[in-house]
Amino acid sequence: MNTEHEIMTFEVNGLIYKIVIVEAFQGDNLLGLAEYPQKKITLKLEDIDVMIKTLKHELTHVWLEEFGHNQHETKSYNNEDICEIVACSNNFINENVAKFKKNFTEQENNYRG
Ligand SMILES: [Zn+2]
Numbered sequence: 005m006n007t008e009h010e011i012m013t014f015e016v017n018g019l020i021y022k023i024v025i026v027e028a029f030q031g032d033n034l035l036g037l038a039e040y041p042q043k044k045i046t047l048k049l050e051d052i053d054v055m056i057k058t059l060k061h062e063l064t065h066v067w068l069e070e071f072g073h074n075q076h077e078t079k080s081y082n083n084e085d086i087c088e089i090v091a092c093s094n095n096f097i098n099e100n101v102a103k104f105k106k107n108f109t110e111q112e113n114n115y116r117g
Pocket of ligand 1: 065
């Protein structure tokens, strides 16, 4: 993986995660990655709308992980589960997306050649 630029940190259930951007994932076509032991979300540098959609996805993974929701491949969620998860995680997602958008936009010229 190439150079990481830290955009922000955030708190989830008492843990501090960081969000970094990279120009590309080494040998991989990923847009984003959440790593729980490293407490880190990595985003590929893309158009801001793409990064925000990816960030929402990765923040949801982190929220599920840190509030004890099983994310094994065999796990399935029913409609009520999904509605409750969205209701409970919505503020967390929106607040952190807003902070990311502000921080990234202010520093954007440092990352784009
Ligand atoms: Zn995913």
